[in-house]
Amino acid sequence: MPDRLHAVRRLTTALLALLVGLSGGARAAQPATAAKAPASKTVRLYVFDCGLLNVTTEGVQRYHLTSAEVGEPRMSVPCFLVAHPRGTLMWDLGVIPDRDVDAQPQGARASLNAAIDAVVTRTLRSQLAQIGYRPADITYFAFSHAHIDHSANANEFAASTWLARPAERAFMWADNNTRVNPSFYTGLKNSKSVVTIDKDEYDVFGDGRVVIKSAPGHTPGHQALVVNLAATGRVMLSGDLYHYPQERTLHRAPPDNEADVRQSAASRAMIEEYLQKTKTKLWIEHDFAANAKLKKSPAYYE
Ligand SMILES: [Zn+2]
Secondary structure (H helix, E strand, O other): OHHHHHHHHHHHHHHHHHHHHHHHHHHHHOHHHOOOOOOOOOOEEEEEEEEEEEEOHHHHHOOOOOHHHHOOOOEEEEEEEEEEOOEEEEEOOOOOOHHHHHOOOOOEEEEEEOOEEEEEOOOHHHHHHHOOOOHHHOOEEEOOOOOHHHHOOHHHHOOOEEEEOHHHHHHHOOOOOOOOOHHHHHHHOOOOOEEEOOOOEEEOOOOOOEEEEEOOOOOOOOEEEEEEEOOOEEEEEOOOOOOOHHHHHHOOOOOOOOOOHHHHHHHHHHHHHHHHHHOEEEEOOOEHHHHHHOOOOOOOEO
16 A cells, blocks of 8 residues: 555654654754764864944054054954863853843944944854853863953853952952952952962963963953864964054054053063964954954864
8 A cells, every 4th residue: 555655654754843843943042952062183263243333543552553544444253162072161251241132123222332332133042052062061161361352251151260360350349440340250359169270380281282371451351262173273362462454563562551561561562472382373363354264163273
């Protein structure tokens, strides 16, 4: 009875398609329940979209540059995940907390100061979920520095181990510090899972592939991340050592509102020498045009 057999097969296929569709729909609606990503076999670097900054003409001039010189005044706000066989590291945590982004589906906006406004359309949590991670799964986190545009989601990672420099911790809770928002990191104040970094370089996973390097000046404990990738090579995520690529090529003095301008200038000189000596590429995190060309998660560098 081939006709009835065909009918049963068609019905089975339709039911299967319906089930696959339902489970797919459920996954899309609840990305936080996505299966946990297995440990990465290689070192991978993921780039997330944590928003952008609109900067006024006066804002651009703070970097001792003109609008004509920079061309593109906007700044990118990336967040990064390093997946290593021995664990994971989140680096820089965005400018507007996820809960505020969730509340503004058309895009959350926040004014950082008279010259800079932030716009964020995607949560960090949803981008992590897309590749199988929840914030609670992340082994380590660190930020280049605690300014508002690098620390917004720190509370989400309070259960992970924080890699922190004492100078930055002091700065984070200093009185009258208008460059930070301590409500972003209330969960860190009494955190028991902190590793204190008290030397120039800190080797996160013990194999030299992921190293946090001191570069103070922009803030007292400002630091950069160096990732040694098998195919891509050595990459430095330089925090706010520079904001615009023209600061690097035109050799202008660091902004006047650095925590310590002379220390910033010394860090720039030291890092440039390090990059040359170690054949490391520099990724300026706020470089909008360069960021636009980077592969974004779920794609990754390895
Ligand atoms: Zn910044």
